[in-house]
Amino acid sequence: MLIGELAGRAGTSARTLRYYEAQGLLHAERDANGYRRYAEEELRVVREIRTRLDAGFPLADVRPFVACLRAGNDAGHVCPDAAAVLRRRLAEVDGLLTELGAVRNRLAEQLACGAGPC
Amino acid sequence: MLIGELAGRAGTSARTLRYYEAQGLLHAERDANGYRRYAEEELRVVREIRTRLDAGFPLADVRPFVACLRAGNDAGHVCPDAAAVLRRRLAEVDGLLTELGAVRNRLAEQLACGAGPC
């Protein structure tokens, strides 16, 4: 599978895949002409990366999830390292939810005040 | 009041105040030597800006709040323009809260799955 095909199947761009490779997350053989040749497994890796990015992980934190997949596991989060990152992110998200909730309340309160007296 | 004093009183930096001015949010007279000379009112303006930034507004969206203050109002959000921005931001925050909640649930679920079977 060449880079264009993998990009198409994963719903992303070739540029993005090269970037992941530069970050050490994606692997590819090289054809004689220098073209990247991807194993089927890399599709799962790309999907794992995209899923984690969508969940707000920085790329660097996706590393243990990918390693976990490569180790032969069905899911990226079953390994201790990945689970630890997961817990950290969960705590972070909880914090964000709290902050954002406070912001929301302040906004709503100000809107209420604007409509009438406080 | 010179820029250093205003920065100190507002809990920010001179660099930041110059930036706000470049964005058209903050006004200053100039002394004969070119130094910025601030009216007391500008302290309220700076505080308004900082409050809005903390609530996640981009600097451009802070403009109507500042205008509202300058128009003589006690609070930046009582004017229609500002209230509209407030409503937009509230909707945005609600969306973020929903998304973030979904992310949180997925993370928590994966952590539970990691501990035992799903």
Added chain:
DNA sequence: GTAGGCCCTGCCACCGGCGTCAAGGCAAGC
């Protein structure tokens, strides 16, 4: 006169995940 502290303008750096352009090699069909 000189030292230190304030001020000025202007510009580069940062973060992260790419988009996008440049300039070229390679493959395949006509």
Added chain:
DNA sequence: GCTTGCCTTGACGCCGGTGGCAGGGCCTAC
């Protein structure tokens, strides 16, 4: 041989708010 479309590397742009530096002027005190 030419076009078309894939691939390669390298490098700059972006966003937004701010830090930090360079190089210089001003003011006060000693």
